[in-house]
Amino acid sequence: MDDTHKKAVDFIKKAMEKTGLDASNLARAVKLSPSTLTRVIKGTATTTSSAKTMLKIAEFASIPIPLSENGKLTSKSVPIYGYVGAGEKVIPPGDDCALDITEAPIWAEDGTSALIVKGDSMFPAYWAGDIVFFDADKRMPPNDCLFMECIVYLRTGEVYVKQIQKGRESGKYVLSSYNAPPILEADIEWASPITFVDRRNRKMP
Structure with a gap:
């Protein structure tokens, strides 16, 4: 499990703890396929959940999304x-x-x-x-x-x-x-x- 995947799993588990929902029902609550977050946690997803998904979860669970080291939202430089x-x-x-x-x-x-x-x-x-x-x-x-x-x-x-x-x-x-x-x-x-x-x-x- 790479560092990005680990952060995603930790974030999902924190949201589950805060809301009292399991991964399937948390996914349903933010209008995702029920298996989306389960596959991330189990490591069977082909890609880590996108940051757009993380924003949905963060808003629903009222928890901050993962931040970069300088305290700003993570972003990506593109050409x-x-x-x-x-x-x-x-x-x-x-x-x-x-x-x-x-x-x-x-x-x-x-x-x-x-x-x-x-x-x-x-x-x-x-x-x-x-x-x-x-x-x-x-x-x-x-x-x-x-x-x-x-x-x-x-x-x-x-x-x-x-x-x-x-x-x-x-x-x-x-x-x-x-x-x-x-x-x-x-x-x-x-x-x-x-x-x-x-x-x-x-x-x-």
Whole structure:
């Protein structure tokens, strides 16, 4: 059992003691599958419970979530690979050319990456300057991302934040915006749903 797993088990046991619930009923109370926490405790889970799950448990049990050594919530540094177009045409650098790093939400999974929004075609959901997070390890075919807001890489090199819909031609797609004309018959290389948005650096339209 590694240190992260041990901390997760200790945290779950503390929540069980505080609430008087066993692992199955504690999981049910925070709207998880009954076996979720049991598998973590027994060491049979394929991954340790995410920090988002820990936040649910902490709120329900009224106990603090595990803190880092400096007293702040644990977080994860992830790479910013450049910009993503929301109305502007953006061609990002290669996957191995991170421009900067940023702090991801504490529940971010391995593979989480970030891009900075340029343009305002997705306003008001996404503003220029927003940092959008996605899982670069989950490069999905566009048919698995229909009607979802995604990071979309085109075969022509551009990258956009758009909603994906099927186009008229087989294998082509429509990239929809909130306040701009759609991009028609786009040839998508891969897409990845947006998992989180950091709005602290947004620019007024």
